[in-house]
């Protein structure tokens with residue numbers, strides 16, 4: 001069987017962008033793949049985090065993975081910082097990466113733009129992500145569109161390492177959804193929806209109260225034409241809502257356009273709100289039961305053990321290839 005790996009940062013409360021771009025596809029994948037799902041807390045500290053909130057979000061994210069259908073009998077769910085091989089291989093890959101290629105990453109440019117000071121970790125984020133993926137011999141990485149460039153870099157670093165030292169890393173492929181790969185902000189639909197957006201009206205969080213979800217969808221920016229059409233260029237607002245609708249309904253976006261022909265924006269938004277509320281309500285109910293449970297800790301302990309076993313083996317191969325440490 002092939003292996004998949006995917007990570008999500010506990011850098012904020014999860015959005016429907018994270019859900020539709022990544023998490024929603026995980027449960028069906030775990031039946032066919034050897035699956036690793038990771039809470040990447042070392043990635044989250046590339047920007048400042050409140051310590052107590054980070055702890056809470058790490059646990060919350062674990063509960064959310066499970067509430068969305070990750071089955072610990074089928075998948076390995078674990079916290080990145082609890083498996084030291086990630087930080088170790090990341091350092092080795094930083095010594096394979098060049099500063100120039102890291103500076104060219106759009107996420108680095110976006111997140112450092114206009115800031116007086118940014119952490120070195122923000123620059124070296126991609127080698128850590130590469131380590132996450134390469135430690136498990138990953139074949140496939142299911143992520144949203146925004147991670148395409150980082151995955152390309154992961155492939156380059158793996159190939160460079162293989163050529164320079166020893167052929168130990170599998171070269172992973174990316175898996176991007178057709179719809180839902182890029183959910184945009186509700187207030188500025190030319191910008192991606194993001195958990196760390198300061199404008200909370202722009203973002204639907206998975207744990208938002210149901211009333212709140214309706215309110216946010218109803219106040220989503222559209223246009224004054226009043227015609228439901230898919231047109232990314234001229235009607236980014238409605239197009240984004242159509243994409244969200246199609247992803248939740250699991251239907252092609254053309255069908256959603258046809259079904260909603262002639263409807264007013266108000267009614268369309270109302271239907272969308274009910275669809276989103278229905279799916280998230282079920283997840284939220286499971287989430288609140290899991291968050292407080294001891295079962296959650298048992299699952300994470302078990303996940304750490306399994307991940308550590310697999311990752312340590314690959315780390316040793318990498319050390320051997322590079323000549324790190326003593327022969328044993």
Ligand code: AQP
Pocket residue numbers: 007008009010011012015017018019020021022142143144145146147180181182183184192193194195196197
């Ligand atoms: N707007 C989005 N549409 C579709 N997919 C998205 N993803 C993120 N935003 C969207 C996907 O969610 C997964 C987890 O993302 P992450 O936690 O690694 O961080 P990110 O990509 O940087 O997401 P955010 O929400 O924008 O977080 P912050 O604000 O902390 O940077 C990934 O698979 C990603 O593609």
